[in-house]
Amino acid sequence: MEPTEELADLLSPPTLTPGARRILEVASDLFYRGGLHAVGVDTIAAESGVTKRTLYDRFGSKDGLIRAYLQLRHQRWWERMQRRVNQAPGSPILALWDSYTLDAEPSDRGCAFINAAGELPEDHPARDVIRAHKRAVLDLLTELLRRSRGPVDDAESTARQIFLLLEGGMSQRGIDGDDHMLRSGREVVEHLLDLTPPEAGPGSRADS
Amino acid sequence: MEPTEELADLLSPPTLTPGARRILEVASDLFYRGGLHAVGVDTIAAESGVTKRTLYDRFGSKDGLIRAYLQLRHQRWWERMQRRVNQAPGSPILALWDSYTLDAEPSDRGCAFINAAGELPEDHPARDVIRAHKRAVLDLLTELLRRSRGPVDDAESTARQIFLLLEGGMSQRGIDGDDHMLRSGREVVEHLLDLTPPEAGPGSRADS
């Protein structure tokens, strides 16, 4: 369930001083709403009642802060999503899906990771956080599918399909500012999960 | 086939002076590769062998240039894609899909419109270009589906599904820097087009 190795990477920096926490909190909000390049460190420092000096003492650079921002963002969302998936009365896949719509901010700018990827150069230190995040989601989807059906199946292929629908929906949410495409995607997934039933269906899907 | 009203919007500014053309050409390259905020007007002007004065005389502001950049980007891609779709020996849907992989730059930063949406505020003058572009793609998909099967069908729903897969694949390409997720999506679409055949059983599909 836990992405074993990668999560160490994705955790926010070890111990976070009170000031650093405030900075990160504010940065997280401003970066998400305004974009990475559009928000300056002066604004972040001022808004979090902290001097720029402290910001640089804690995070080293703006790029370091950006990295921490995405780590925090992942951590927060991942925990909430896990809770939903584990407590889901119905399909855990749909619970995961719904986490995207239920845990969204009112100021909806779509997926923070997609947006960040669009702004950051290829060699930016936060790129691996972005990739690890997406990877974790895809892996979890695969795992959930494997668990909910026969062990030998096209779980990976189906996981990729659902993943793509999800990413498409999120990217479109960032463009439209609303959910309607994401909702469309949910219907597809419902349909998909019906068409490929647990294993109760007609005979065992040993398949070719 | 043509998005009637919107295309007037999406066309690049009426007559483009030689200087303006060079500016737009350079800006298109730099914006796509470097991002919108990360590239300054000084760089664009210098790189296109033109003074900043000319840039502002032609495009009014950086935001105006950004808008023109996306318009050009749409125009270019749209024409190439249309050609592929019309000349496709097999499924026009797959031809559309392949346009995303075949007409990609070597420096692959994913979808210019998704990236732009992630960087621009809600009220930016280029936002409607982004939305119109995505809208045009979705509409074309719907139209192609309607044409290739019985007139009364779930063409809209299927179009949305393919659209989401496409957007997911493109957004992922911007993150991974490669095509493999987009290719995965293509397989899904192939499968999808088989499962929902023209209106007869197996056979009447010319197929790719």
Next chain:
DNA sequence: GACCAAGTTCACAGATCTGTGAGATCGGAG
């Protein structure tokens, strides 16, 4: 009381950003 990490103060460096003002140049069209 000494030590230490966290944070403050504040000035400053040096670059880069978007955008403008006013006048000169140059080629083509009437």
Next chain:
DNA sequence: CTCCGATCTCACAGATCTGTGAACTTGGTC
């Protein structure tokens, strides 16, 4: 010849950007 659109020159305004240097304060801990 004259007018005009396109472009160039070039200085400059004013803001904003990331990042740093050096010394001071404060609260807790051994």
